[in-house]
């Protein structure tokens with residue numbers, strides 16, 4: 001039997017056919033059309049049908065279709081309640097795919113929750129009963145697994161780690177409307193903002209970026225930090241310190257065994273780790289602070305593998 005999976009992201013979408021072990025057998029990547037959901041869901045149907053035709057498969061050959069969505073999702077009804085990046089509201093995603101692709105079992109989940117479920121089945125999550133999956137990218141998102149179960153919370157929003165407050169003295173504005181959130185201080189967006197600011201403040205840093213042909217962004221900063229540039233290392237330390245504060249709250253409340261980090265900034269985890277560790281030592285309860293802080297092995301396909309694992313869930 002095969003698994004169909006769709007990872008619908010804010011900018012890119014992946015459609016794929018996988019086997020039950022999570023091996024991707026065929027995939028199609030395309031840009032997400034955010035202007036209207038009808039057009040984009042139609043593109044997803046077309047991509048799935050192309051893959052099925054290419055592999056000579058019928059709807060009956062699939063255990064199900066799993067869909068990862070960037071927003072608030074009712075995982076029981078398969079309705080996308082709200083997607084902030086595109087302003088989509090109340091889209092009956094599962095029903096649409098069931099009708100138009102013909103696969104009867106369709107499961108939908110929020111993308112970060114899907115990553116945590118995928119990590120549990122196909123990644124490092126197999127080693128832990130209690131862990132947090134954290135996306136550090138443009139924003140910061142999280143999903144909580146306790147006692148091997150995904151925690152959804154009273155309103156379905158559990159794991160909003162991006163809006164833990166980590167800075168009170170000089171709080172930056174967060175897209176959520178509040179100030180001092182982890183998303184405003186420990187995200188990829190914060191890394192870019194601090195790198196640009198430092199470029200204006202430090203002629204030596206500006207010169208170092210120019211000399212290596214680097215842009216004042218996350219990659220530029222990480223590249224200079226790797227080369228030992230003091231300014232770049234300071235910025236990385238700052239981002240790591242904030243991440244460590246957020247992680248410390250999670251440790252104290254949940255007594256987790258690990259944090260698994262994904263998203264673009266995870267590529268620089270080795271540069272952030274010393275300051276994350278120092279911050280955790282300073283802020284988390286002593287007996288609980290010795291946790292694993294690791295990068296997901298699932299990489300760019302984390303949400304896709306998560307989508308696939310949804311249909312394998314009991």
Ligand SMILES: [Zn+2]
Nearest residue numbers: 163174176181
């Ligand atoms: Zn916020």
